Amino acid sequence: MKPRNPSLIGIVARRIVAFSLIAMAIQIGVVFADYWFDDDKLSVLMLQQETENLAGYVQVRDGVVSYEPNHEMRERYQDRHDDDGSIFLRIRTASGVIVYSNCTSECAQHFLPISMDAPQFWKRLIAPGKPFSVAGGQSFERSGTTVLIELAILNDPNGFMYGALLHEMFDSMIVPMTLMFCLVIGATIWSIRSALKPVAMAAQAADALDPRDSDARLPLTRMPQEIARLVSAVNRMLTRVADLIQSQKLFSSSIAHEIRTPVSIAKMELSRIDDPRARNAERDLDALTHILEQLTSLARADAVDPSAYQRTSLSQIGAAVAEAIAPFVFDHDKSLEFVDEGTPPVTAIPALVENMLRNLIENAVKHNPPGTRIVLACGPGPVVSVEDNGKGLVDLPEHHEDLGYVKSSGQLGLGLKIVRRISELHQATIVVDTAPERGTKISIDFSAAV
Known part of the structure; x- marks a missing residue:
């Protein structure tokens, strides 16, 4: 299966995601290193975050301050005295009233004296290195009452340092960067979609280009400069293609016209020769004349002027064709019947x-045996058909890269090519119903031209 072309929006989006993740990783690494190698900054951050967490559980009711932790907070700040480290907590008011404490002599050792006014923030290093051994506190206002929350952490048994790092990165880095x-x-994505709207319009215009219109070009309105250069190049190519097509049309029409006269003179001279080989040569010239007429018809179909379309009657056209071609059909020992069941104007x-x-x-005359009955029918509706009771189409043309439509016998299938081309010009559909020894019916539906 042929792989799908990548979407420009998808390419840009994937690259933005990749480079954004790289930028986030680098920035997180820089912030981590900045805090990790600065013990003072990291310890202050840890104490500030932990005291703010504790302040959320301090309540003031009727002037009475209380500490009401939930189970998770009690586990987090439980009184620990072991080799892994210790955590001491004291909460007091500015006037020195103890709200909560899990220490006795340790409080006097690590915290500020009760008689000292509560500062906004303080910190003291107990022992250098990691895990931290620090003490500190921070004041908070609760319903007009100042509360000082003091915390002493020895060897950081609960990993407060890592929690502070993660919290800082999440709040200050990951959320805003995300x-x-x-x-x-x-x-x-919005910018790319807006910029590519003119490109999508150009693609629609390209699909709607009429190959018969030599002035058809892709629009350049509001096109981004980078893509406008490509569209301009395509328009220049269309100009060259139009010139080439016009040259081919003139060549086909001219050569068919120029050859017809000498062929007619050769046939006239051959008619004076009483020899079987002269008759064979005449048949060959007739075949050549037929091919030239078909080439002329094909060139004429490819050189149609859009202004040539007009409202007409398929029934009238069918009647005129039947009348004009009847002698040719009868001369070849075939019969022709015209049936008109009514057609609307197209x-x-x-x-x-x-x-x-x-x-x-x-085609029905030339490829069927004598006695074949041919019916040209118009209607009902915008449909015309040619039906015969001959041997059926056993040599249908197939497309060849170099020669166009070629029959399996090696002959050019120009007749059906002309019919298909004229049908395309009128957006008509062709239906071929054929079977060996049962005959052929070819119907053309002009519903799109009504």
Whole structure:
């Protein structure tokens, strides 16, 4: 299965995600190193965060201050005195009233005297190194009452240092950077979509380009400069292609016209020669003349002017074709019947529709045995069909890269190519119903041209 082309939005989004994650990792590493190698800053951060956590459980009711921790907080700050370390906690008011304490002599050893006014923040190093052994406190206002929460941590048995680091990185780094990252992604996708709207419009315009219109070009309005250069190059290529197509059309029409006259002169001279080989040569020239006529018809179909379309009647076209081609059909020992079941007016090029019906009838005449009955039917509805009771299409053309449509016998399948091309010009659909020895019916539906 052919791999899908990558989306520009997907490419940019993936790269933004990758580089944002790298930037976040680098920034987190820088912040981690900044705190990790600065014991004073990290210990202050740890004490501030832990005292703020404790302050959330201090309540003041009717002027009475109380400490009401939940089970998780009691476990977190439990009184520990072992080799792993210790945690001492004291909560008091500015006036020296003890609200909570889990220490006795340790409080006097590590905390400020009760008689001292409560400072906004204080910290003292008990022992250097990690895990931390520090003491400190912070004052908080609760319903007009100042409360000092003091904490002494020896060897950090509960890993408060790591919690402080993670909390700082989450609050100061991960959350704002993630928010910024989401905004950048959203803004980038929105910007790319807005910038590519003209490109999508150009793609739609490219699909709608009419190959018959030599002035058809892709729009450059509001196109980003980087893509506008590509579109300009495509428009220049379209100009060159239009010139090439026009040259091919002129060549096909001119060569068919120029060869027809000498072929007619050769046939006239051959008619004066009474020899079987002259008759064979005449048949070959007839075949050549037929191919030239088909090439001329194909070139004419490719050189259609959009202004040539007009409202016309398929029934009238069918009747005119049947009348004009009847002698040719009868000369080849075939019969032709015209059936009109009523058709609505359609927008078409009458000369091309006539050409198409003539090709279908000529094919039915040339590829079927004598006595074949051919029916040209118009309607009901915007449908025309050519049906015969001959041997069926046993040599349908297939597409060849170099020669276009070639029959399995090696002959050019120009007749059906002309019919298909004219149908495409009218957005008509072709249905071929054929079977060996049962005949062929080719229907063309002009519903899109009504």
